[in-house]
Amino acid sequence: MQNQIEQRISRVKSSLIIEQPYFGSIASSQKAVLNEDLKTYLSTSTNFEYNDDYINSLSDEELSFVLTNSAMHQAFLHDKRVDLRMQWLWVLATDYAINCLLVNNGLELPDGVNYDERFDDMSAEAIYAALENEIDDDKHTPEQVSQIKFEKQYEQEIDDNQEIQDMHEQLLNKAKLQGDLPLGIEILVPNLYDGKISWEDELYNIIEQSVRFDYKLIPPNKRYISQGIALPSLQGTKAKLVVCIDSSGSIDGKLLSRFLAEVESIMNSFENFEIDLLVADAKVHEHHILYAGDELSYTLKGGGGTNFENTFKYIDENIDEVNLLLYFTDGFGKFPQDEPSYESVWVLSEDIEVPFGRKLLLI
Numbered sequence: 001m002q003n004q005i006e007q008r009i010s011r012v013k014s015s016l017i018i019e020q021p022y023f024g025s026i027a028s029s030q031k032a033v034l035n036e037d038l039k040t041y042l043s044t045s046t047n048f049e050y051n052d053d054y055i056n057s058l059s060d061e062e063l064s065f066v067l068t069n070s071a072m073h074q075a076f077l078h079d080k081r082v083d084l085r086m087q088w089l090w091v092l093a094t095d096y097a098i099n100c101l102l103v104n105n106g107l108e109l110p111d112g113v114n115y116d117e118r119f120d121d122m123s124a125e126a127i128y129a130a131l132e133n134e135i136d137d138d139k140h141t142p143e144q145v146s147q148i149k150f151e152k153q154y155e156q157e158i159d160d161n162q163e164i165q166d167m168h169e170q171l172l173n174k175a176k177l178q179g180d181l182p183l184g185i186e187i188l189v190p191n192l193y194d195g196k197i198s199w200e201d202e203l204y205n206i207i208e209q210s211v212r213f214d215y216k217l218i219p220p221n222k223r224y225i226s227q228g229i230a231l232p233s234l235q236g237t238k239a240k241l242v243v244c245i246d247s248s249g250s251i252d253g254k255l256l257s258r259f260l261a262e263v264e265s266i267m268n269s270f271e272n273f274e275i276d277l278l279v280a281d282a283k284v285h286e287h288h289i290l291y292a293g294d295e296l297s298y299t300l301k302g303g304g305g306t307n308f309e310n311t312f313k314y315i316d317e318n319i320d321e322v323n324l325l326l327y328f329t330d331g332f333g334k335f336p337q338d339e340p341s342y343e344s345v346w347v348l349s350e351d352i353e354v355p356f357g358r359k360l361l362l363i
C-alpha cells in the first residue's frame with residue numbers, strides 16, 4: 001500500500017511539472033514519508049509527511065495542491081519571518097496566503113483546507129494582522145480558533161537548510177526569466193523583482209531555450225540528487241552544444257579551472273545532448289566529444305594570443321547542426337566580422353563589448 005501511495009505521489013508530481021513547471025519543481029523538492037501519527041500531513045525542511053488514509057481521500061488534482069502547499073511553506077522561509085508574532089497564528093496566515101495563490105493559479109482546492117477569498121492579493125503579514133484583530137485577547141491558543149485544522153499549523157522546529165533555500169531561489173529566478181512565474185507570487189515574495197539573477201541561472205535558461213525540451217522525473221536532475229532532492233531533468237530532441245574554452249596567455253589557471261567546472265556542471269544537469277568541447281587561443285588545439293556524465297580531466301593547451309575568427313571557422317568546417325555556442329573567455333582577441341547562423345553566447349570574465357551574440361558577465 002505504501003509503495004502504491006509513493007508511486008502515486010511521484011506520478012502526480014510528474015504531471016504537475018508538465019502542467020505547471022514551477023509548482024511541480026517546488027513540490028518535487030520534498031521527500032514523501034509516511035507518518036501514521038498524523039491525521040493529514042506535515043511539512044518539514046526536507047520531507048512531506050503524510051497519513052495514508054488522508055492521501056487516499058484526495059483526488060490527483062487535490063493531491064497536487066497539498067504537495068505544493070507543503071513545499072511552499074518551506075520555500076518561502078515563513079518560519080524565519082515569524083518575528084514576535086504568535087507562531088501558530090502566523091503559520092495559519094501563511095497557509096491562507098499560499099492557498100489563495102494556488103487557487104488563483106488553477107490548482108484544485110481540497111475540502112477542509114484554509115481558504116478565504118477575502119485574503120486574495122494580501123501578504124501573509126497583512127493576513128496575520130486581520131486574523132489577530134478578529135480574536136479576543138483571552139483566546140490566544142490554537143485550540144480556541146476554529147480555523148486550525150491541520151497538524152502542520154502547530155509550532156514546530158524547521159531546520160535551516162541553505163542548500164534547499166538556494167535551490168528554491170534558483171527555481172524562482174528561472175521561472176522569472178522564462179516568464180512562467182505564478183500569478184500573484186510577488187505578494188509572497190515582496191523582493192522578487194529586486195533580486196539579482198545570477199549569470200549561471202541566465203546561462204541555464206539560454207541552454208534550455210536553445211532546443212525544445214520536456215520535463216521528466218526519471219532519471220532525476222543530477223545537480224541535486226546528491227542532496228536527496230529529486231528535481232526534474234530535461235529531455236528532448238538531441239541538441240548539439242559547442243563549448244569553447246579560451247586557453248590564451250591572458251587566462252590564468254584559476255579562471256581556466258572555473259571555466260571547466262561550469263562545463264562539467266552543464267554536463268551533469270542536461271541529459272540529452274552532446275557537447276563539442278573546443279580548447280583554443282589563436283587556433284583550436286583540442287576538440288573533444290562529450291556526453292552527460294562524462295568527467296573532465298584535460299591538461300589544456302594554449303598560452304598564445306586569441307583569435308576568435310579561427311575558432312568560428314573551425315566550427316563551420318568541422319561541426320554540423322550547431323544549436324548553441326558558449327564561449328568562455330576574457331573577451332580579448334580578434335572577432336569575426338560575420339555573425340554565425342547559430343546562437344552565440346559569450347561568458348566573459350571582463351566586461352568587453354562583443355560584435356554579436358549575447359554576453360554574460362562571469363562574476
